[in-house]
Amino acid sequence: RGGKAVYFNNPMWPGEAHSLKVEKVLFKDKSDFQEVLVFESATYGKVLVLDGIVQLTEKDECAYQEMIAHLPLCSISSPKNVLVVGGGDGGVLREISRHSSVEVIDICEIDKMVIDVSKKFFPELAVGFEDPRVQLHIGDAAEFLRKSPEGKYDAIIVDSSDPVGPALALVEKPFFETLARALKPGGILCNMAESMWLHTHLIEDMISICRQTFKSVHYAWSSVPTYPSGVIGFVLCSTDGPAVDFKNPINPIEKLDGAMTHKRELKFYNSDMHRAAFALPTFLRREVASL
Numbered sequence: 001r002g003g004k005a006v007y008f009n010n011p012m013w014p015g016e017a018h019s020l021k022v023e024k025v026l027f028k029d030k031s032d033f034q035e036v037l038v039f040e041s042a043t044y045g046k047v048l049v050l051d052g053i054v055q056l057t058e059k060d061e062c063a064y065q066e067m068i069a070h071l072p073l074c075s076i077s078s079p080k081n082v083l084v085v086g087g088g089d090g091g092v093l094r095e096i097s098r099h100s101s102v103e104v105i106d107i108c109e110i111d112k113m114v115i116d117v118s119k120k121f122f123p124e125l126a127v128g129f130e131d132p133r134v135q136l137h138i139g140d141a142a143e144f145l146r147k148s149p150e151g152k153y154d155a156i157i158v159d160s161s162d163p164v165g166p167a168l169a170l171v172e173k174p175f176f177e178t179l180a181r182a183l184k185p186g187g188i189l190c191n192m193a194e195s196m197w198l199h200t201h202l203i204e205d206m207i208s209i210c211r212q213t214f215k216s217v218h219y220a221w222s223s224v225p226t227y228p229s230g231v232i233g234f235v236l237c238s239t240d241g242p243a244v245d246f247k248n249p250i251n252p253i254e255k256l257d258g259a260m261t262h263k264r265e266l267k268f269y270n271s272d273m274h275r276a277a278f279a280l281p282t283f284l285r286r287e288v289a290s291l
């Protein structure tokens, strides 16, 4: 507050802390699930923090939201039914709405306070909820998926927070099996998958679970300066059906009518960044053998 730095240290990244200069705290409360904090930073715009972990900043959210949405949706020819797990800030919805082929966007967010706070402080992200194709479900995603019909979705995007709170269940095997059941043949899954510098064991576990459940599994990554170690990864899986070549977008965003003229222009994602996202450093290939 008033210029003091806020330090976020957490068992997810022992021995390191990340700090942003705080100009003004705008919101602070506890929901049924977590502490929700919004502050105006000195250099990254407004910042959303859940249980002391930076979720997004106005300056660099474009990297995460655009990559987690377009890496999967540009990898299949004509996505129609899409599900977002988490994503209550609305940023991923904003990106999915660029795809004119999409007819239904289901979103299942467990914490209503995140949605309300985003609508109040992050209109640039919450605009995603205004798309008429969006169907909002507040609750636990595993519960939602158990009730949803088999093979409904062309793509599922798991925009989760770290597996140290409400999102813990989202990295366990039973959840991946419910995701596989909810996807159409040839459907694809994109999960937030932490940092290659900090979480190779978690990434390894996630990939080995996905390999037992899906036909193909890939790892991609992006720069996000305000996430720990400055990068975030994504695990992309495809179910049985036509093989998906994640590395060469068959549905390139540049050719998508409406995607480029959308009221808000893309700031980060393009087809070159898509291809480059799957290039992995040697240590990661070695540590996550199957990649």
Ligand SMILES: NCCCN[C@H]1CC[C@@H](N)CC1
Pocket: 053, 054, 055, 056, 064, 087, 088, 089, 091, 159, 160, 161, 162, 192, 194, 227, 228, 232
């Ligand atoms: N929808 C905002 C992003 C949520 N995902 C992030 C990925 C990992 C970070 N440590 C915290 C949030």
